[in-house]
Amino acid sequence: MDFPFIGGRIKTDLLTQNITRHLNLKLNVRETSSTKKAWENVKENIDSGIPVGIKLDCYHLDYFTNKFHFAGHYAAMYGYDENNVYLADTIQQGGLVKASLKNFELARNEKGPMSSKNLSYTIKASNKKYDLKKEIMQAIGNNANNYLNPPIQNISYKGILKTSKEIIKWFKRSKDVERDFKTTAMLMEKAGTGGALFRNLYRDFLKESYQKTKVEEIKESYEMFV
Numbered sequence: 001m002d003f004p005f006i007g008g009r010i011k012t013d014l015l016t017q018n019i020t021r022h023l024n025l026k027l028n029v030r031e032t033s034s035t036k037k038a039w040e041n042v043k044e045n046i047d048s049g050i051p052v053g054i055k056l057d058c059y060h061l062d063y064f065t066n067k068f069h070f071a072g073h074y075a076a077m078y079g080y081d082e083n084n085v086y087l088a089d090t091i092q093q094g095g096l097v098k099a100s101l102k103n104f105e106l107a108r109n110e111k112g113p114m115s116s117k118n119l120s121y122t123i124k125a126s127n128k129k130y131d132l133k134k135e136i137m138q139a140i141g142n143n144a145n146n147y148l149n150p151p152i153q154n155i156s157y158k159g160i161l162k163t164s165k166e167i168i169k170w171f172k173r174s175k176d177v178e179r180d181f182k183t184t185a186m187l188m189e190k191a192g193t194g195g196a197l198f199r200n201l202y203r204d205f206l207k208e209s210y211q212k213t214k215v216e217e218i219k220e221s222y223e224m225f226v
Helices: 014-022 035-047 101-109 132-148 156-173 177-190 196-213 216-225
Strands: 026-030 052-056 073-080 084-088 096-100 120-124
Touching (some): 014 120, 035 052, 052 101, 132 216, 177 196, 196 216
Antiparallel strands (some): 073 084
16 A cells, blocks of 8 residues: 555454354355456345345445545445446445446455455344344453454554554655545544444444443443543
8 A cells, every 4th residue: 555544443354254153143255366256156146136245445436436445345235237236335425326347346356455355245144043232242342352452563552552653754655645644534534334434333333232231331331432
């Protein structure tokens, strides 16, 4: 990447893996270096009425007005025709949107940081039951533990501290200071589901978790997080 990237979530792909594991859902992930096979993987599910999760580089998507490379973007595909694919993306990206078949292929097959080999996935229900309150508490506990015990200096609170020191050097590294820092600021404010680099998503998760569990500590965490 031409300029350092500031992220706000766990490693791409793990969020889906975590939620399907906690809720006993069946996750079927497919990857291939063949664009033809990648399309077949998606088409067979769509033709069967099954929506498909797609990993993309948002740079190539027709409906993205701010063009930047980020190969860890996700959207759900629910249809296609001879010219376009039809996707469900975040509200800030337009909700129900479309992209040309060519740009869709480019977005899936892009190389670089956080990219995969034309990754797609489907989720199906299983007959296994789960205790929602227990799973919520475990998920929050796991997240807190991972945040407080980062394996490297680039993530969680250690990453914030490192960024506060390193960002001063970025002025010299940048080839276009205005463009690069405006893009970074825009991403910090608007990127991530709900904006704020996924902080708004986690804020809403804590709020809904309290509504489901009535655990006062979660309510307190939500209020502090806001």
